[in-house]
Amino acid sequence: MRSCLIVVDVQNDFCPGGALAVPKGDEVVPIINRLAARFDEVVLTQDWHPRDHASFASSHPGKKPFETIDLAYGKQVLWPDHCVQGTAGAAFHDKLQVEKAKLIIRKGFHREVDSYSGILEADRSTTTGLAGYLKEKGLRELFVCGLATDFCVAWTALDARATGFEVAVIEDACRAIDLEGSLERAWREMAAAGVKRIQS
Numbered sequence: 174m175r176s177c178l179i180v181v182d183v184q185n186d187f188c189p190g191g192a193l194a195v196p197k198g199d200e201v202v203p204i205i206n207r208l209a210a211r212f213d214e215v216v217l218t219q220d221w222h223p224r225d226h227a228s229f230a231s232s233h234p235g236k237k238p239f240e241t242i243d244l245a246y247g248k249q250v251l252w253p254d255h256c257v258q259g260t261a262g263a264a265f266h267d268k269l270q271v272e273k274a275k276l277i278i279r280k281g282f283h284r285e286v287d288s289y290s291g292i293l294e295a296d297r298s299t300t301t302g303l304a305g306y307l308k309e310k311g312l313r314e315l316f317v318c319g320l321a322t323d324f325c326v327a328w329t330a331l332d333a334r335a336t337g338f339e340v341a342v343i344e345d346a347c348r349a350i351d352l353e354g355s356l357e358r359a360w361r362e363m364a365a366a367g368v369k370r371i372q373s
């Protein structure tokens with residue numbers, strides 16, 4: 174079975190000093206660089222929002238970051254503006270060794286639809302093309318790492334599993350946001366779905 178490392182959203186805005194900083198988010202960088210050296214296949218995902226994205230609290234008058242609202246596809250957490258296309262915050266952490274990656278999947282670029290998942294957008298019907306790419310290349314075993322454990326990593330791992338891949342999340346190569354129990358919930362859902370929880 175051919176395997177692929179999926180590196181989720183290791184971008185400046187999710188690291189200390191960034192707009193939506195994940196605590197200790199930058200600590201994953203050297204761990205992921207070491208891991209990537211051991212894989213022939215590495216894919217990066219990149220959160221890539223338009224300036225007026227529906228997941229930004231600033232797009233909804235009167236709303237504040239970390240509140241939730243109902244959008245056409247269901248509940249949406251509202252975030253500080255982050256990973257705006259072309260900004261320094263949307264760039265990969267400058268110590269992340271990205272040369273190895275053959276594919277960068279951008280997501281969250283539809284103004285009205287968020288995408289925590291690297292596979293399926295939040296409307297649960299628009300695909301990013303990543304599953305097709307991996308299948309066509311015969312990559313059936315996925316190792317997922319990056320930011321944040323309880324949002325984009327978990328959603329990517331769950332969708333990959335639901336699409337039929339073997340999936341493991343590398344816990345020490347991830348960091349979490351942990352919003353109102355989201356981290357524990359994410360691990361529970363991943364375990365129930367058959368996502369393996371491993372260490373680098």
Ligand code: VGL
Pocket residue numbers: 181182187220252289320321322323324325326
């Ligand atoms: C993420 C919140 C909003 C993530 C992205 O990468 O986990 N979280 N956008």
Ligand code: ZN
Pocket residue numbers: 220222228255256281
């Ligand atoms: Zn985002």
